Amino acid sequence: MTERKCILTGDRADPETLIRLAIGPDGQVLPDVRAKAPGRGAWIGVSRAELETALAKGKLKGAIARSFKDGALQIEADLPERIEQALRQDLLSRLGLEARASMLLTGSEKIDTACRKGLVKLLLHAADAAADGNRKLDQALRVGQEAEGSDLAGIVLPVDREALSMAMGRDNVVHVAVTDSRAALRLRAALGRLESYLGCVIEAPAQAEERSSAAQGAEIAWNDASVPAPAGDEVKG
Template identity: 70%
Template sequence: MTERRCILSGDRAAPEHLVRLALAPDGALMPDVRAKAPGRGAWIGVSRAALEKALANGKLKGALARAFKSGEFVLSPDLPTLIADALERQAMERLGLEAKSSNLITGSEKIDVAARRGQVHMVLHAADAAPDGCRKLDQAWRVGQEAEGQDLAGMILPVGRDALSQALGRENVVHVAVTDRSAAARIIALLSRWQSYVGCANGVADKVSPEARSTAQAAAMSIGHED
């Protein structure tokens, strides 16, 4: 698997766990969350809090200067926010696309039935979802996956029901179930990176079905390009 090195921590990880920074034509440093912008890039794998600290004490500027080696760049004080917004937008857009492809279901009753039948590969909860409702659906999912007594549970998103509803084009979306294995694999990669950055990661291995996890791992083998 191709790995990249975080310019701040020095740790190496697969590209889907990091955020790439690239230079815009005007020299502005911008997040390239899809890792497709041309030219040399720099990778970061720290949380927003750590990035903000590195920005304030000058460590980020020095690391970027070493990474890009030549040429000037414009480091915006809003970079941490730009990254957070880009990660959120990418994840929400993916959820919207999967909804249009009929790979998601919403509504507690529908999710409960599908989960108990073993038809669900991933469960998502809005940040403002009631804990009791989350527990009930998580339990239904464990029953369907024959994983009772294990840690399998839905992923709590960094956004509430309003943002989730807007992304899916539906009303009052509090819980989401992913019924397609490949869709779950596509979603988990984006959500885990976003959660890690904003500092609310709640696990990855126990947030998707074993089938979706295998699919995600296989897809990760082909992600990334050399800088």
């Protein structure tokens, strides 16, 4: 897809890493995180904190008016919260799709075995997972990736086990292992966009470089949050 320009910063980026805003039937500015709503759209690529500042200072209103060429549009005060919830739901929906396609493993014992065999492309932990359980699976991951002694580890999600369990239709999901490379890329893209909006960074650049080097044979780049998903409802979501 062609690059899009953030209406607040003027920076251009792949639309997979940005958030689209669209106009609802009542003239409200609403998040369109899957970029599927009809009509003209506007794109933003800032964190929630930056968006809240732009909203409070009137900068967002001006940018929206210029983009849609309409100064009468409604921008609700809870737009930043709506965007966060939409991004969070997009990630959970993607997890549900991949689970139904049998691209994921749950259960510590199954994940430990798959990690040690080098079959895991992406390891995820619920926000409320026990630190000891995370450490054990992270170690198994390093063994399977021949990265012992490095800080290669799973990603702690910004969602808890209850949300994961509901999204995946399974009981007590605490850890998730992704065994398909393309599924890992799709999930990492959805997660990366949420992380960026929340203003959090899962891994420092040095860690990302180390992770990429250690996982050259794992078919995916662990630190790439902007790889576009292939087309199709079951692929892109």
